[in-house]
Amino acid sequence: MSLQLLSVTRHIWRSTRFFNNVNRRLVSSSSSHRQEHSVATAIMSEKHLEAGQPLPALKDGSVRLFSMKYCPFAQRPRLVLKAKGIDYEEINCNLKNKPEFLLERHPDGKVPVFEHNGKVVIESNVICDLLDEVYPNPPLYPKDPFEKAKDKIVMETYSSKVIPAFYQAIRSGGQNEEAATKLLAGLTLFDAELKKRGTPFFGGQQPNMVDFNTWPFNERLAVSDPLMDLIKAKLPDLDAYFQRMVANPTVKAIINSKEIYLKFFEGYVTGNYQYDF
Numbered sequence: 001m002s003l004q005l006l007s008v009t010r011h012i013w014r015s016t017r018f019f020n021n022v023n024r025r026l027v028s029s030s031s032s033h034r035q036e037h038s039v040a041t042a043i044m045s046e047k048h049l050e051a052g053q054p055l056p057a058l059k060d061g062s063v064r065l066f067s068m069k070y071c072p073f074a075q076r077p078r079l080v081l082k083a084k085g086i087d088y089e090e091i092n093c094n095l096k097n098k099p100e101f102l103l104e105r106h107p108d109g110k111v112p113v114f115e116h117n118g119k120v121v122i123e124s125n126v127i128c129d130l131l132d133e134v135y136p137n138p139p140l141y142p143k144d145p146f147e148k149a150k151d152k153i154v155m156e157t158y159s160s161k162v163i164p165a166f167y168q169a170i171r172s173g174g175q176n177e178e179a180a181t182k183l184l185a186g187l188t189l190f191d192a193e194l195k196k197r198g199t200p201f202f203g204g205q206q207p208n209m210v211d212f213n214t215w216p217f218n219e220r221l222a223v224s225d226p227l228m229d230l231i232k233a234k235l236p237d238l239d240a241y242f243q244r245m246v247a248n249p250t251v252k253a254i255i256n257s258k259e260i261y262l263k264f265f266e267g268y269v270t271g272n273y274q275y276d277f
């Protein structure tokens with residue numbers, strides 16, 4: 001990364017303080033800005049269920065996703081389910097006071113957990129791959145195994161280069177310059193790969209697994225105006241890609257507003273988690 005870019009990122013994280021100042025301004029209006037989940041195919045437990053609360057009886061259908069409304073990992077299978085038009089029930093869980101039924105299904109009590117005909121699958125990437133096999137239309141990977149492997153490498157690279165830096169930056173309340181620099185370096189690799197493909201999405205004319213797998217984190221970058229300004233300036237093609245993703249009907253159906261994420265991340269940083277707002 002050039003020195004110039006490094007000094008701009010320094011400035012960004014110093015000046016942002018998005019978990020403090022911006023948040024105070026925005027939180028009061030957050031509920032009115034909320035883009036409601038419009039996953040027509042999902043029946044959702046509106047409130048996050050917690051310890052002592054029973055698991056609601058399975059309604060119509062046999063597919064269930066244990067989730068948390070603001071979890072980026074759970075958003076991956078939600079995007080895949082939406083893209084494939086699969087009916088499912090969503091059980092939202094309070095992750096600071098975990099319901100017993102979640103702990104019975106996941107050894108660490110994490111979300112997402114997917115349940116199909118009584119069979120339980122954990123780990124977002126494993127769930128998404130399973131969904132692609134069980135519900136093959138539309139396919140979200142290239143048919144050619146070598147092309148599919150390339151897609152998996154892009155997701156692996158994103159997972160190792162972007163996601164840890166993203167969380168590091170959030171945990172520090174935006175003060176960690178090294179994390180900001182790493183985040184931009186990871187996004188630069190992602191941008192270069194899309195350029196190499198020369199298509200609107202990693203999947204070609206439509207988003208595929210790479211686009212949906214990485215989108216939950218890309219969507220949350222919007223919490224920082226200065227960071228988005230830097231992306232627009234330094235990675236304009238990536239910014240144009242983000243805009244194409246936002247306009248995609250599957251993404252649009254389950255996107256959350258920046259204000260909602262600011263509110264959620266405030267709880268993440270302070271440890272005072274709120275799930276139901």
Ligand SMILES: N[C@@H](CCC(=O)N[C@@H](CS)C(=O)NCC(=O)O)C(=O)O
Pocket residue numbers: 068070071072073074095108109110111112122123124125
């Ligand atoms: N590697 C897992 C990560 C899932 C994960 O970390 N989920 C978070 C919520 S975003 C969670 O359940 N946290 C609760 C905990 O760690 O106790 C996946 O891809 O599914």
